[in-house]
Amino acid sequence: MQVMILGLVLWTVAHLFKRVAPGLRARLGVLPGKMLVTVLSIAALALMVIGYRRAGVDPVYTPWPGIGHLNNLLMLIAVFLIGVPHSKGIVKTKLRHPMLLSVALWAVAHLLVNGDMASVVLFGWLGLWALVSMALISSQEPWTPPATGKLRSDLIGAAITLVVYALIAGAHYWLGYSPFLGTYG
Template structure:
């Protein structure tokens, strides 16, 4: 459990470092980007090892039908993490589409995973994303939206999200539980 918690904390700390300690981050200069990237890769490794190593400790038993809701939410999570919202016409005024997609991803996984490891992983990452949005909004209050794009861009990235959902779902089924009911 300690590896999983440490991974989530490292992920959160590395992302929030520039907001909570801007002077310390600035002192690192360009080399700091590589260091932060290395810490992020390490945090992902720790999260994967920690998640896979934890015993299954049930906390709640999600109903089966939530699998369908999870898949729908994952489609939107993928779309929001794509360039679509900032280049399209539907969501161009959204300030944090990528973090919104990340929050949807984490929440969707909490709907279908009721074990302690999943609560630590997805709950911890969801908490980080919420804190990240609040912190960015406070540190950069004068944000302006992108210019409005086209519906064609929205459609293109949405179709790409559907294809990506299929690919990710297939790979997910190879290395873990299949997200598609069979």
């Protein structure tokens, strides 16, 4: 669990660095600052995965029967939202933080179906990080919504979402978890 927590701390420091220490980040320069965040993020992800896989299963709560269906719906929305900033669709003009909202939904979806301590720490922490990041960005930078987008871009994004979602489901099957049971535990 300590390895996973170290990864979570590293992730948080890397991603909040610009918000909590803007002067220091500016002195590093754009490219070196981005490189530092990238290297720390990769290391953080590796530590989180290793730590989560090593963590024992210490039950905290039992997920509700059938809650996996809500998990799947939230995950479908989260996968769509992660790509919104790269589109020219209508949704992009309505949401200020679609990627961070995606992480928050992903975290909630996984908390619905995973009641062990490692999951509560991992998904709870990352969900809280996403919410704190949204609040910090919103308090520090004004937002001007982009020009009105096109429905066609959102439809293309939805099609891509289905393909990516299928790949994610396949990865879960490969890891030994069926994401379509509806009930877990």
